[in-house]
Amino acid sequence: MISQTSEYALRAVICLAQHPGELHTATKIAKLTKVPDPYLSKVLLILAKHEVVISKKGLHGGYGLAHSPDKITLWTIINAVDPIKHIKSCPLKLESHGTHLCRLHKRVNDSINMIEELFKTSTVTMILDQPTKSIPLCESKK
Amino acid sequence: MISQTSEYALRAVICLAQHPGELHTATKIAKLTKVPDPYLSKVLLILAKHEVVISKKGLHGGYGLAHSPDKITLWTIINAVDPIKHIKSCPLKLESHGTHLCRLHKRVNDSINMIEELFKTSTVTMILDQPTKSIPLCESKK
Numbered sequence: 001m002i003s004q005t006s007e008y009a010l011r012a013v014i015c016l017a018q019h020p021g022e023l024h025t026a027t028k029i030a031k032l033t034k035v036p037d038p039y040l041s042k043v044l045l046i047l048a049k050h051e052v053v054i055s056k057k058g059l060h061g062g063y064g065l066a067h068s069p070d071k072i073t074l075w076t077i078i079n080a081v082d083p084i085k086h087i088k089s090c091p092l093k094l095e096s097h098g099t100h101l102c103r104l105h106k107r108v109n110d111s112i113n114m115i116e117e118l119f120k121t122s123t124v125t126m127i128l129d130q131p132t133k134s135i136p137l138c139e140s141k142k
Numbered sequence: 143m144i145s146q147t148s149e150y151a152l153r154a155v156i157c158l159a160q161h162p163g164e165l166h167t168a169t170k171i172a173k174l175t176k177v178p179d180p181y182l183s184k185v186l187l188i189l190a191k192h193e194v195v196i197s198k199k200g201l202h203g204g205y206g207l208a209h210s211p212d213k214i215t216l217w218t219i220i221n222a223v224d225p226i227k228h229i230k231s232c233p234l235k236l237e238s239h240g241t242h243l244c245r246l247h248k249r250v251n252d253s254i255n256m257i258e259e260l261f262k263t264s265t266v267t268m269i270l271d272q273p274t275k276s277i278p279l280c281e282s283k284k
Contacts, residue, residue: 001143001226001254007233014246034234074249084143091149092176094281102276103269104156107216111260112143115253127245134244139236 008035008043009081014136017069017124023062033137043081050080075119086112150177150185151223156278159211159266165204185223192222217261228254
């Protein structure tokens with residue numbers, strides 16, 4: 001339901017959070033997240049533009065998190081690369097509706113509000129600190 | 143967040159429910175729902191294929207609802223034209239994850255479950271019977 005771009009951005013940020021204090025090249029992150037290199041490079045540039053990650057140029061440069069992982073929510077990441085837009089006015093542009101949504105569009109917007117609430121209350125730390133059998137992006141050790 | 147196709151399908155079904163017992167041509171529904179005619183024709187064909195609407199050919203033919211509007215949920219409509227897919231196995235195809243989702247993909251799938259629940263419990267009748275200032279698809283009378 002979230003876009004491919006959002007999925008890749010989430011993977012990239014989770015990957016960086018798994019290696020705190022280190023800078024990684026786009027190529028390395030692409031490999032770890034199993035995302036095509038050129039696609040991930042673009043995603044990282046957008047994340048840097050929105051100050052979710054930092055980018056350092058040069059020989060030992062690369063990408064790192066711009067904030068502590070407990071300050072980065074899934075909503076921030078998704079919103080940076082492919083914002084989920086609320087319905088603020090009638091999609092049919094009916095003059096008399098304006099910003100007074102009908103029940104149909106109100107219900108669709110309700111679903112967006114629910115997603116926003118869930119992702120806004122989900123930090124990167126929460127994703128990494130609640131262990132399951134499967135660790136994000138990593139094959140489990142045998 | 144739902145696709146353009148889903149939005150148009152929702153409008154089409156709501157439109158038919160607003161005119162119970164009548165058959166309407168694709169062209170008329172397209173006009174009432176403010177959707178491009180060729181696009182809506184395709185959407186109606188998919189809805190007919192999934193038995194959400196009925197299609198009757200001939201001079202007085204057209205489209206109508208296949209079921210009572212209290213039996214049609216928004217989820218049924220969306221699922222017919224552009225299904226929202228659950229994450230059932232690791233999108234990275236990590237062998238050791240398989241169907242045991244990591245916390246990241248579990249959280250994304252949680253959002254899909256929430257949407258499913260909301261739309262499954264929203265019938266077409268509910269959309270039409272809970273009046274607001276704005277009536278779906280209609281300009282308010284002055």
